[in-house]
Amino acid sequence: MALKATIYKANLSIADLDRQVYFDTSLTLARHPSETETRLMLRLAAWLCHADERLQFTRGLCADDEPEIWRLNDHQGIECWIELGLPDEKRLKKASHRSAAVWLYAYSARAATVWWQQHRDKLAQLSNLTVRYLDDEQLEKLTALAARNMNLQATVQDGVLWLSAEDQHVELHFTEWQQVNQPA
Template sequence: MALKATIYKAAVNIADMDRNFFYDANLTLAQHPSETEQRMMLRLLAWICHAHERLSFTRGLSAEDEPEIWRKNDHNGIELWIELGLPDEKRLKKACNQSRTVVLYAYGERAAKVWWSQLQNKVSGFANLSVRYIDDELLTQLVAFGQRNMVLQATLQDDAIWLSDAGNNLEIHFQEWQDGGWKQAGQ
């Protein structure tokens, strides 16, 4: 018998001061049986960082030809491709060729730093690729927000994210390993 996904609901109030964007979203996240809580919460955080009416979760781990999150335009073209983890150069190249903007959220302290040292020179020519890294300590603190029904407030300003719920507050800063201009493009 196959394991089923665990469903999470998140009501999120977003105030992105840098983009002058204010949004209330009711999201449904399906945590794949092989997905950790850290990865699922990072997926939610990535969605918050790029919040938009057209931003949507994809089939994720179940689909090799899709990112974790994407935003498509009126013509079904991919405007924003959001990836999580430590993908290989081939996958990043594919993403950069298919989307105007690609943002990768890397995590897993030991493996990520080794992965980046080996891949950095190979992907530095991908002008539309941004790589953001979150350390293990922040990711562990982020998991404290993970409840089956979440009500979250997020404020984004000057490269900081302030996330809160009824019992937790967290200030998050990513390390920017490569800047592909997603902030300037209003992504």
């Protein structure tokens, strides 16, 4: 018998001061049996950094030809492609050809640092790729907010993501390993 996804629900109030985006929404996140709660929360944080009414979670871990999150235009072209983890450089190159903007959210200090040192030069050739890294300490604080039913207030300002849930507050500072001037 196959294991089923665990469903998380998030009621969100978003204020992105950098992009002048403000709205409330509810999201349903399916945590794949092989996905950790930490990765699920990073996926939610990445969505919040790019919050848009057209931004969608994809089949993610179950699909080789889709990112974790994307925003499609009216003609089903990919405007924004968002990956998590430490993907193969070929995957990122393919994504950069298919999408106007590609974002990678790397995590896991030991593995990510080695991965970045090995791939930095080749990834620098991708002019539409931004690589952000979130350290283990901040990721642990983010994971502490995880609950099957979440009510979160999210504020983005100067690239910093603030999250509040009842009496818990988390401030996430992403390290920009590679940055390009592109829309979120």
